[in-house]
Amino acid sequence: MKVINKKMALFISLLIAVAVPVFAYVYSLTLDYTKQIPVGVVVRYPIPAQFGVYWNYECTMPVTFIDFGEIPQPRTWMSLYKTIYIRNEQPDKRIWIYWNSTLRDATTQISESWISNGTMIEPGSYYWSSYYLSIPTNVDLGTYNWTITIWAEY
Amino acid sequence: MKISKASAILLPTILASSLLWAITYQSSPNEAKQVFVGLKIRSGEISATVDFKPDVLNLRSKGRWISVYVELPEDFNVVDIDVSSMTVNDTISAELSPTEIGDYDNDTIPDLMVKLERLLVSQFILSKGIMYGNVTLTMTGELYDGTIFEGIDIIRARMPGDVNVDGRVDGKDIAMATRAFATYPEHPRWNCLTDENEDNRIDGKDIASIARNIGKTYT
Numbered sequence: 001m002k003v004i005n006k007k008m009a010l011f012i013s014l015l016i017a018v019a020v021p022v023f024a025y026v027y028s029l030t031l032d033y034t035k036q037i038p039v040g041v042v043v044r045y046p047i048p049a050q051f052g053v054y055w056n057y058e059c060t061m062p063v064t065f066i067d068f069g070e071i072p073q074p075r076t077w078m079s080l081y082k083t084i085y086i087r088n089e090q091p092d093k094r095i096w097i098y099w100n101s102t103l104r105d106a107t108t109q110i111s112e113s114w115i116s117n118g119t120m121i122e123p124g125s126y127y128w129s130s131y132y133l134s135i136p137t138n139v140d141l142g143t144y145n146w147t148i149t150i151w152a153e154y
Numbered sequence: 155m156k157i158s159k160a161s162a163i164l165l166p167t168i169l170a171s172s173l174l175w176a177i178t179y180q181s182s183p184n185e186a187k188q189v190f191v192g193l194k195i196r197s198g199e200i201s202a203t204v205d206f207k208p209d210v211l212n213l214r215s216k217g218r219w220i221s222v223y224v225e226l227p228e229d230f231n232v233v234d235i236d237v238s239s240m241t242v243n244d245t246i247s248a249e250l251s252p253t254e255i256g257d258y259d260n261d262t263i264p265d266l267m268v269k270l271e272r273l274l275v276s277q278f279i280l281s282k283g284i285m286y287g288n289v290t291l292t293m294t295g296e297l298y299d300g301t302i303f304e305g306i307d308i309i310r311a312r313m314p315g316d317v318n319v320d321g322r323v324d325g326k327d328i329a330m331a332t333r334a335f336a337t338y339p340e341h342p343r344w345n346c347l348t349d350e351n352e353d354n355r356i357d358g359k360d361i362a363s364i365a366r367n368i369g370k371t372y373t
Binding site: 048051053063064065066067068069070071072073074075080101103110133135139140141142143144145146147148149150151 | 185186187188189190191192193194195196197198199297299300301302
């Protein structure tokens with residue numbers, strides 16, 4: 001009887017010795033070491049917005065053609081600009097203004113700068129900014145025409 | 155497959171509405187605005203027509219001014235000339251006043267008249283070692299928009315008494331003045347070279363001036 005008890009004790013000890021690591025290993029596999037961080041993304045579908053482009057802050061003179069006229073080839077770097085007003089005409093909505101230009105198709109010698117793309121305008125208000133041209137001294141003589149496309153979203 | 159009556163009406167209606175919305179949306183005038191931009195770059199230098207008066211400059215004359223008439227090419231306006239930028243041979247500045255816009259040569263092209271200090275012009279010519287003969291004077295200046303203009307005129311310089319501009323005062327000069335005696339501009343025998351005192355009359359004063367310098371030689 002004593003022999004059986006001894007054997008049994010040994011078996012149980014061995015069983016425990018094997019079972020504990022196995023259990024620990026299997027349990028560890030079930031554990032999740034990552035943390036979940038909730039992330040919220042608002043997807044805003046851009047919808048074309050109503051806006052106006054004007055010469056004056058009263059927004060009565062729409063801009064269709066920006067005529068920089070005729071200038072002599074500059075002897076030093078020259079900058080020209082025209083100030084333009086953009087009015088949010090979308091009722092009760094903020095709008096975001098974007099623009100691009102075909103100037104680079106007309107010439108790569110002249111550079112332009114204007115409002116940052118994504119400029120926001122509050123409902124009922126306007127944003128004014130000067131459209132600048134930078135003209136180098138060696139600019140080719142000639143007539144340059146290009147188009148600015150402006151759009152707004154809300 | 156059977157299609158119900160309601161579906162048969164509803165589906166085409168939805169499709170047509172969607173199409174109509176898409177067309178309207180795409181062609182909406184508020185979607186984008188196009189602004190056209192134009193710029194012309196022209197040459198920064200132009201040629202002007204300049205006329206210095208008098209055409210013959212007595213380098214010892216006591217007159218105060220020399221007049222310069224400037225005409226610009228078509229499409230340019232003398233009103234746009236910045237008088238303070240005008241210089242002769244990069245040395246002598248035009249006087250800021252008096253100035254006048256007119257058409258002194260009656261060619262229907264407006265001209266700007268500016269004045270130069272005669273003494274400065276005479277000194278400039280003499281400083282080049284010229285006492286008689288042709289002198290090229292170059293007038294340069296700027297328009298307010300930065301355009302540079304340049305024009306050239308040739309005048310004759312001479313010393314007192316040397317009315318035929320040969321560097322010597324002798325009987326030929328006296329003879330020349332005598333032939334033009336008692337004349338004035340527009341007179342058929344008028345010779346501006348003999349008008350020593352530049353009073354637009356050839357008279358005893360001019361003959362006397364030549365006589366005073368008889369025998370002088372200029373080199």
